[in-house]
Amino acid sequence: MQRRSNPIRFFLLQISISLFVTLFVLALTQDFLFELPPLKNAELSLIDLRFRKRDVPRKEKDVVIVNISSDSYTALPARWPWPISYYTKLIKNLRRAGAKVIGIDIIFPPSPGTTTKEDLEFKKTLSEFSYTVLAGKVKSEETKFTLKQADQSYGNRFIDKNIRFGIVNLPSDIDEVRRRYMPFIYDENQNLRIPTFSMAVLNAYYNLENNITAELQEGAFHYNQKTIPLYDNTSFLINYYGPDSTFPRVDIADILDDSTLTTVDEETYGTQINTFDNPEYGVLHDKILTNKIVIIGSTDPEDKDLFLAAPSIKRLEDRMMYGAEIHANVIQSIIDNNFIRRQSQLLNFFIVFGLSLFTYVLTAGLKSIRTKYSVLIEILGVALILSELFIIYWASLQLFIEQNYLTDMTSPALAVIISYVSSTIYSYVSERRQKILIKGMFSQYVNPTIVDELVAHPEKLRLGGERKEVTVFFSDIENFTQISESIQPENLVTILNEYLSEMTSIIIEHNGTLDKYEGDAIVAFWGAPLPQTDHALRACRAAVRMQRRLEELRPQWKQQGKPELKIRIGINTGEVVVGNMGGANRFDYTVIGDSVNLGSRLEGANKQYKTKIMISESTYRYAKDFIYARELDLLVVAGKTEPIRVYELVGLTEEKLSHNQEQFLRMYTKGLTHYRQRDWQTAIGAFERALDLFPDDYPCQLYIERSDLYRSSPPPEDWNGVFILKTK
Structure with a gap:
């Protein structure tokens, strides 16, 4: 116990000093108790500096x-x-x-x-x-x-x-x-x-x-x-x-x-x-x-x-x-709705505290290293401080130029400088006898809505879960294996992080819960922990927004020489078990059940039809008044015996379809109806007229191919139009 008490006491001391530095810096810079003109003028001058560094917007004035x-x-x-x-x-x-x-x-x-x-x-x-x-x-x-x-x-x-x-x-x-x-x-x-x-x-x-x-x-x-x-x-x-x-x-x-x-x-x-x-x-x-x-x-x-x-x-x-x-x-x-947003005082507190803690812990750790090259250690410490100050300056400048977001610069800079001075003083006072504190910490990424639910219902922290009807979401990057083999690992990580960040923000924006990342795949769900009567529609909206966002990003990635990522999405609505699952010391808030597996199968089924977003009949039933979708097929997915009706999500009713799109869906639906009625020739004609509008549509090509086959070799009398999906 004695060996453990020293690191804990040292860590608490670091927290206390960092908190003191934070409160001291904020008292100097935030006008809570008094105003120091030199610091105030410095912050105001830094605001002016950011104005000078950005380009003047060119647009017609009103x-x-x-x-x-x-x-x-x-x-x-x-x-x-x-x-x-x-x-x-x-x-x-x-x-x-x-x-x-x-x-x-x-x-x-x-x-x-x-x-x-x-x-x-x-x-x-x-x-x-x-x-x-x-x-x-x-x-x-x-x-x-x-x-x-x-x-x-x-x-x-x-x-x-x-x-x-x-x-x-x-x-x-x-x-x-x-x-x-x-x-x-x-x-x-x-x-x-x-x-x-x-x-x-x-x-x-x-x-x-x-x-x-x-x-x-x-x-x-x-x-x-x-x-x-x-x-x-x-x-x-x-x-x-x-x-x-x-x-x-x-x-x-x-x-x-x-x-x-x-x-x-x-x-x-x-x-x-x-x-x-x-x-x-x-x-x-x-x-x-x-x-x-x-x-x-x-x-x-x-x-x-x-x-x-x-x-x-x-x-x-x-x-x-x-x-x-x-x-x-x-x-x-x-x-123009062209406003400058100022960083909140609460966020500033956490940034100052985080920088104070980071700077103090890191510089104290450097100073605790016993080596004959102590001058190099001091130089490294100064270089660290200069690097932090440059990052504060650069990040503040970029946020202002790119996002019209104004951050405090004097308080983080002061936090870094004072933390370094505090670390130096403490190092000399304690004769640099402290040992480096290494403590394993675990954390889990959760949606803010989960936090709110757990605050309101702490009992949900126990293992296990509850049955709920939710909408599950699976996405995967097309040809990711081929992409990963064609670029350097560090570049792959960069674009993957950018992609996951963009897609995750859309999930959070639509009040979804991020379940996990599985390599390039994203698993999310709607309807838990907080109930959402429109969870199916929220998932559909998020899926459409993701595809639209990728359409915006692909030209940028192409210009930067990065791969132009495309994704497939599967969405299913059904009953699952949702809750905290795992061991006593490590658990995740997740969903399990057949409905989850079906969502994953639908994502993979996109390959067969070369579609982007496939939804189940249950999801369609909940969201049909607010979406444009076309029936794709009656599928028996791998591991199942009963067929399910699946749809391609085309768009949202709040975004009106073009005349060609409306005509295309009408012709496609007509063709599918005649196909189910065994009227192969009429079905082929309808699908071909649909292809006149969108020549690259693969489901139309697929049904023409099937109709040609059945025209020459008719299916049995008990044929019900079901297609059996062999792969996952």
């Missing part, structure tokens, strides 16, 4: 900016601030040009005296074109979502309850960079939630009421059937499409300069230019604004609507972006 620049001031006859009639004309001309929504990122401050005729005309225009959104502004006395002080017009004299508007304030981080966006604020004085400017524009775009705001539920903002991941408790991260001027711009003077307005240049040169409605080059005719969201805002630095942002550019001076462009990025990202 947002156009009508900018007010210094050129605009000199082009128009009136001096700034312009009369409100300019904005009335602007809205009318934008409507003529086909703008779908207009957002005016300009504050019209309250004016002393009575309401002017121009103001009334502007209000009338706003009411006529209800998809115009005004901007409101609040002072900086907000706490999270809540405004403590705000006037009812939010600084804009045209705002009232009948006008669409949103708050244009942009929250900044401690380094004054605009990375985040708040979708709404709460006005405590008026007891209502106010959408921010971009969200108010989107309300108009989606034809929603202006008072609609995103709902904060389950760690995300939910808006118009979109889920916007949280960045912090009040905002989401802006997914910038590029630097300033990424979105197309039109100068406001080009919109106002129609046949009814004379610009300074027109007055000077005595010629009408009419950049808006000139039939040859006018904005009205070039369709740039048709069905677009138009954001009107200043791009003149003197207007002070210029902010530090985090787009994909390298020079600090080029990171300045005008407010209108920031709103355009927010709007476009929501339209």
